[in-house]
Amino acid sequence: MPTLADILYEFSVWHEIGGSPFKPRAYALAAESVTALGSDVKDTWRTGGVKALVALPGIGRSIAEKIDEYFRTGHIKEYDMMKKRFPVDITGLTRIEGLGPKHLAELYRRLGITDLAMLKRGLTRHEIRSLPGWGVKSEERLAKNLALMERSSGRHLLSEILPMADDIVAILSKIPGVRRCVYAGSLRRRQETVGDIDLIATTDTPARVMDAFVALPLVEAVHEKGKTRSSVRLRNGIDADLRVVPDEVFGATLQYFTGDKRHNVLLRERALSKRLTLNEYGLFRLAKKKMGERLACATEEDIYARLDMETPPPEIRGGGDEIEAAWTKTLPHLLPYGSVKGDLQVQTDWTDGSASIGDMVTAAKAAGLSYLAVTDHTKALAFIHGLDDVQVKKQGRAIDALNRKLRGFRVLKGTECDILRDGGLDLKDSTLASLDWVGVSVHSLFNLPRKAQTARVVKAIANPNVDCLFHPTCRIIGKREGLDLDMDEVIAAAKKHRVALEIDAYPDRSDLRDIHVRAAVQAGVKLAIDTDAHTPDHFRFIPFGEAIARRGWATTADVVNTKSAKDLLAYLDKKRKRRVS
Numbered sequence: 001m002p003t004l005a006d007i008l009y010e011f012s013v014w015h016e017i018g019g020s021p022f023k024p025r026a027y028a029l030a031a032e033s034v035t036a037l038g039s040d041v042k043d044t045w046r047t048g049g050v051k052a053l054v055a056l057p058g059i060g061r062s063i064a065e066k067i068d069e070y071f072r073t074g075h076i077k078e079y080d081m082m083k084k085r086f087p088v089d090i091t092g093l094t095r096i097e098g099l100g101p102k103h104l105a106e107l108y109r110r111l112g113i114t115d116l117a118m119l120k121r122g123l124t125r126h127e128i129r130s131l132p133g134w135g136v137k138s139e140e141r142l143a144k145n146l147a148l149m150e151r152s153s154g155r156h157l158l159s160e161i162l163p164m165a166d167d168i169v170a171i172l173s174k175i176p177g178v179r180r181c182v183y184a185g186s187l188r189r190r191q192e193t194v195g196d197i198d199l200i201a202t203t204d205t206p207a208r209v210m211d212a213f214v215a216l217p218l219v220e221a222v223h224e225k226g227k228t229r230s231s232v233r234l235r236n237g238i239d240a241d242l243r244v245v246p247d248e249v250f251g252a253t254l255q256y257f258t259g260d261k262r263h264n265v266l267l268r269e270r271a272l273s274k275r276l277t278l279n280e281y282g283l284f285r286l287a288k289k290k291m292g293e294r295l296a297c298a299t300e301e302d303i304y305a306r307l308d309m310e311t312p313p314p315e316i317r318g319g320g321d322e323i324e325a326a327w328t329k330t331l332p333h334l335l336p337y338g339s340v341k342g343d344l345q346v347q348t349d350w351t352d353g354s355a356s357i358g359d360m361v362t363a364a365k366a367a368g369l370s371y372l373a374v375t376d377h378t379k380a381l382a383f384i385h386g387l388d389d390v391q392v393k394k395q396g397r398a399i400d401a402l403n404r405k406l407r408g409f410r411v412l413k414g415t416e417c418d419i420l421r422d423g424g425l426d427l428k429d430s431t432l433a434s435l436d437w438v439g440v441s442v443h444s445l446f447n448l449p450r451k452a453q454t455a456r457v458v459k460a461i462a463n464p465n466v467d468c469l470f471h472p473t474c475r476i477i478g479k480r481e482g483l484d485l486d487m488d489e490v491i492a493a494a495k496k497h498r499v500a501l502e503i504d505a506y507p508d509r510s511d512l513r514d515i516h517v518r519a520a521v522q523a524g525v526k527l528a529i530d531t532d533a534h535t536p537d538h539f540r541f542i543p544f545g546e547a548i549a550r551r552g553w554a555t556t557a558d559v560v561n562t563k564s565a566k567d568l569l570a571y572l573d574k575k576r577k578r579r580v581s
């Protein structure tokens, strides 16, 4: 049985195929909202029925009635009917970038393709290139995107797994006798995608902890249950392992399972040079090539201190120069979580966001922020009714009026101005100059060759009105490789024109990536950490952006929106002496 979110998404696709102008977006937003709310949706329905569902973000009356039917009967009649008429694995196939609803309909009607296996057969037989509107190039691109999707499956987005791991840790930590319970691995290093969950606990009651672990409601199957290690598969398909270790070696186990592998190899070399040996059970003296006495390793700090090193934050343990920096005691003071004070990329219901500016302000406040920039799309994105110069001015007046009423919160006038094919911008310079914050970004022609794409982006950020390049590479994890850009050239241009590069924290974007952040920081280019919020719930993505900044060795000073609104505006004013108010 598909999940409620899958069903709503399929409705969106069906309406798209049917040519409905508004329903596809309404259903897509509802699907996203249901995903974000998780089990809260059912709780809301239980206490307040249809009426309470309508009060949830992104859910209108007719969708609320379908959700009600789903919870009451376990089915939605209209869904079952549609499924018979169009028996296509929409959820599976739309994981491939570039396969939109209209394509699915075409592939089904002309070639009878209903799932991934049939699509693959169609590709190997080269049946797809001969469809009207396709061709060799588009068939090749589809094959490439399919391969990319398959390569990345089995890994999960950090944003999906982290809340789950936090829940598990919270549940296990409450069991009497448990002293410590944490997760390690790629999750602790905050990699953008995670392959599995490694948990480590110390406890006086190991049997009880293992019983509780395998009985968690999230668990779908138990691979193995033992006294010191158990392994399960969770409902979303990810594996989780729990190890119970003695208190006195907790630091060694945590260090070992945090990794990454290269970091640990270099650390073991360092230990050997001090006639010590390091493994998951501890740090030991080497005596005649045999393991001797175990040294203190209850904490990671014990181990690194014994190796005469600072303890590198998990986010930068990648087996590169963090080892040298820890050794020479020159590790950077990474930007702490909670440093971002305002969100500089927010979409509202003026374009493709789900909520009004006022509702986004309320949500941003609740998330602990003190300002946001409204950055709706511009007219080049006609299908979401992007704003033109007149509408941007009108929105500015609405923001002025709102700011007069707000206390302790500031709304900045901004834009996510489209970068056109030739690197020109989608709004007049005079409009851009009237805004507090100008972000620019690419939303079309993702496949231009490297030289042309780089020139396009560099030209856009050379416009003196531009403050920030949003989601610079445009990659979508598991779906789109991203623009073929010469990042060195983009970073150099950002430096020259004093344009910030965005870390877009929207989970499947995570764009810039850590390596680009590192290069930007080294070049002295400023960063902005934004959520790209399209619903009030999206402000929760900020810590994921902060994690990418940390992985790229960024400090507070590198990120412009760690400043207060007042300081940020003063900084921008100084940067471009052209602001008209």
Ligand SMILES: [Zn+2]
Binding pocket: 416, 441, 443, 470, 471
């Ligand atoms: Zn965008």
